[in-house]
Amino acid sequence: MAELLYRLGRGSARHARKIIAAWFAVLLVAGLAFAIGGGTLSSSMSIPGTPTAEVTDRLAAELPSASGGTGNIVAQSTDGKPFTDAQEKAIGTLTADAAKIDGIETVIDPFATEAERAESAQAIKDGRQKLADARTQLEAGDTQLNSSEQELAAGQEQLDAAIAQARAAGMYQQAKPELDKQQAQLDAGAKKLEAGRTELKENRSTLEKESAKLDQGASQLEMATEIRTVSEDGAAAITMVVFTEAQMDIEQDTKDALVALFDNATVDGVQFDFSSEITQGVPSIFGPGEAIGLVVAGIVLVLMLGTFVGAGLPLLTALVGVGIGALGALSLSSVLEMSSVTPMLGLMLGLAVGIDYSLFIINRHRHQLKDGYEVRESIALANGTSGNAVVFAGATVFIALLALNVTSIPFLGLMGSVGAASVLIAVLVAITMTPALLSLVGTKILSRKERAALATGPAGATTGAAHAPKTRVRPMSSAVAILTAIASVAVLLVIATPALDLRLNLPDGSSESQESTQYRAYTAISENFGEGQNGALLVVADLPGSPTEEESQAHQMRIAEALFAQDDVIAVAPAGTSTDRTVAAFQVIPAEGPTSESTEELVHSLRDLSPLEGTYDIGVAGSASGNVDISEKLSDALPFYLMVVVGLSMLILLLVFRSILVPIIATLGFILSYYAALGGVVAIYQWGWLSAIFGVDTPGPILSFLPTILVGILFGLAMDYQLFLGTGMREAFVHGAPARLAVIKGVRAGRAVVSAAAIIMISVFGGFIFAESAMIRPIGFALAFGVLLDAFVVRMLLIPALMHLAGDKAWWLPRWLERILPDIDVEGAKLERQHPHTGVEHAEDAEGTARVEA
Incomplete structure (x- = not known):
């Protein structure tokens, strides 16, 4: 090569x-x-095969109207006062225009929705009053029937007495026509009374059915109370946009057209902001x-x-x-x-x-x-x-x-x-x-x-450096090596401690810059409608058999009540059913935001309920659920990938340095710097330390794929520095320098260029700490901080100290392994011998070791 x-x-x-x-x-x-x-x-981001992906795919097949991606447009009055009629009308017009954009399934007018809610509430109130009046009428009718029944009973007694008297007097035959006529009148009254009771019973049954429907409607309205589209003070409104395609498949042109429509609108006194699902284009x-x-x-x-x-x-x-x-x-x-x-x-x-x-x-x-x-x-x-x-x-x-x-x-x-x-x-x-x-x-x-x-x-x-007397190079003392090793490991372990509290998720609007429209939209929803509105879950349930419309409604009511009874659920609303009424979807609003621990636990607890009440198989979807699945999938993949990288590290270093110990300590050093970099990320981006310096407006979970991507990149860079420093040590050792002296020679030969390279890496990666994208900022910090620790603590302090303490054993390799390993000349020493420079002689130091250039 x-x-x-x-x-x-x-x-x-x-x-x-x-x-x-x-x-x-x-x-x-x-x-x-x-x-x-x-x-x-x-x-x-999505991962095929996750529970969320499976539910989403099923919805696309059986309930297309509920499978499209969604986003929110938040309108706020700039003076903090309730919207005027003119402003409401203008927003309604924009909503209607937005629904005409290609790629949008529907746009929900917040004021029309809130008006429908108010009408439903009033209808339930009126219905309850009518039911109360009807019950009063039924009770009056029942009282009247009872009175009539008593009158009939008294008349029958009188008639029976008259018949008995007529029989006793021998006048029955003569009085029979009149008595039969009276009996017929009493029988007709009894029949009429029975018909009245039947009608009363039917009316009571109808009333109970209407009452049950009214109670069901009232219960549904109560469970959906927190799902508002207009804030209680009337100064903020959410326009929900439902796209025809799934979240990952929405065309950028569709989102751009939607944003342009509202941005170019001239609605005096109204500010529009967009959720991250809408403004997630190219940063x-x-x-x-x-x-x-x-x-x-x-x-x-x-x-x-x-x-x-x-x-x-x-x-x-x-x-x-x-x-x-x-x-x-x-x-x-x-x-x-x-x-x-x-x-x-x-x-x-x-x-x-x-x-x-x-x-x-x-x-x-x-x-x-x-x-x-x-x-x-x-x-x-x-x-x-x-x-x-x-x-x-x-x-x-x-x-x-x-x-x-x-x-x-x-x-x-x-x-x-x-x-x-x-x-x-x-x-x-x-x-x-x-x-x-x-x-x-x-x-x-x-x-x-x-x-x-x-x-x-x-x-x-x-x-004149070649002729100037050289400063004698001395190895470090063993005491210094021990203190250096202990101090380096201690510092790295302390910095790595926050990594024990690592929580993973994907960023939401709260992670964006405070000046961004996504952050303003997220904050406005949280403050006016509750944090959970930013991370609604979609629960899908299988309904047994082939239910009728009435049976389907009853099933949905049972499911909704069971979901609403769960901890950290503040609202539940039906979101639609399949054409054959065998699949029902529900919107579930958690108590906290999409990246909170309680929402993550809620996703798991809802899935653990299946089959709900032993009857209904349920699944959970939605952006918050998808983020939980992705984070867990990445966490599960990390240990295997880390083992692959560690194994690769050991093999590469074994080939380069022809040593058993060097690969072990170099790899352990990489692991220390890796977890220390994660600790720094957790402390700043999750705990909020030094948040003002690094522009962390809202601390929260760490980007779910950061730990995995950090392994690959930091490993490669750590091996770079190990290569440029370690080969200098080995070069000095194979040219006859004592092992401990070779350590110092290798460090001195490579530290200038490695320091410069590391500072450049830190500068480039550090520049991304203040990038526009909320995803790239913690990656930039993790890489910059990881390089800082690995280059200046692990490679220049810890590894030389451990190499010094190991002495000659650092370069030990079994003879059988030495024979089968290929000789990789990374620094090109053979090439220099094949193409010697004849202009000047290579300077030799006092120990006879060739000068090593970085």
Whole structure:
């Protein structure tokens, strides 16, 4: 590999303009691909096969009207007073116009809905009064029938007595016609009385049925009391939009048209804000924070390389590489379901590793020029040595990110693939475009002072350093090593402690900037309608048999009452039934917001109720439920992925360092820095520490896929630093330096470039801490903080201390294993022997160890 890269560097230097033109042509093609194939990005995420996804798919098949995505538009009067009739009419007109937009199923007019609610409440009140009047009438009729019955009984007694008297007097036959006539009258009265009682009974039965219906309506109205569309003070209203497609499939044009309709409306005294489901389009990929990060990276490059030309080259190559990667990823967004975080992750990684990888090659080239190497000779050798290390380091990041596909989570696998592609492009640009640019700038990569010194010869270029007496390098003391190791581990463990309280979820409107429309909408709903309105759940139930309309209503009432009886449920309302009345849906409003612990527990408790009352199988869907499922799926996938990465780490380090102990302590160091980075994220973004500094307006659960994505990226970067420091230690050791002395030599050889690379990484990642996207901010912090801890605490303090304490045992490897392991020459030492520089002799130190260049 080193020889191939040597030739590639030499060829790139020889054909510099063609190489540079080729890369800009690729950038142009990527731009054209984006213009043609760029599609919709979303902040919503889904995982096939989760309980929420299964319920949503079923709704789409059996109850399409309840399966579409939803969003809220919040209207507020700017003076805090109730809406005027004119304002209500204007909002109603906008609602009607919005319903005509292609891709929208229906738009619910808040004032019409509230009027219907008021009418229903009044109808129930009137109905109760009518029922009371009817009961009074029934009681009066019953009293009248009883009186008539008593009169009939008395008449019958009198008639019976008369008959008895007639019989006793022997006058019965003569009186019989008159007596029969009286009996017929009494019988007719009795029959009429019986008919009256039958009618009364039927009326009472009808009254009871009407009363039951009225009670059911009243109960439903009471259970849905908290589902309001207009606030109690009349100064805020929610317009619910139901889309024809599922949340992830809503066309961006539909959402844009909806937002434009309300934004362009002129309703005096009314402000409109939109929930995150509506305004979840493409966020600004590059903003002020990212620009500041690049400026800081540029300053570090100028300080390290001493020239603006030298500082500009890594920035240029990184921007070309990241442009190709980001535009290429965005060009696939029309055919792939892509989260808005995906291209931004590629941008973040592409910038960071693109600058660092180019820096490694340029730094080696500068040292060689000052040692008297000819420009193209130095370019080829730098590409074959440091370029070889860049390829190997990039390969570790590439593999770790690509391994995200083993989680079997589509959106996470796509993130990993896009990130891996961005790293691959950064590596290719570094080993081809960087040599080409170095060829064009020639010795201008050195400062004027360095070029002037070079004109006097290599010795002058090093300002006599080769001839100056060297400061004797001494290993650290064992006491210092022990204290350093203990202090490093203690600091990392303390910082990692908050990670024990890690809670995962996807961000909601409360996570957005306070100036954003999503945050204003979320806050307005919480304050005027209750937090739970921001995270409504959709419960779907199977109704047994083939129920009639009346039976279906009875089933729905039983289910609604059982749901309403659950803790942390404040409202339940029917949301529709299938055409065959075998599936019913219910809107359930939790007590707290979508990311709260109580809502998460409610999702589980509702699912645990199935079969409800032993009869009804139920399922739970909705955005809050989907976020819970995604978070749990990611949590379940994390341990396996972590094992894959740890195993990969052990294997890579075993091949590179040909040691058993080095891979173990290096991997344990990575695990410490990983959990410490998570601890920092929890402390700031979940607990709210230093929230004013980092712009955390509303602390809450941590982005559900952050721990997983952090494993892949931080692992790759940690291996980079381990590689550049550890190979220096090994190089010194194999050249005869004692093990403990080799540790110090390796650290001194690589600390400057690793420090610069880490600071650049921190600057680039740190720029995303203040990004527009609520999802990308904690990722930027986690990566910046993770790199800070891993580079400066783990790699430069903890690992050297442990290596010192291990002594010669640090490089022990069983002979049988040594024989079967391939010899990977990461630093290109063999290449230097194959292409020796004859201009100057390599300086040897007092111990006979060759000088190691970072």
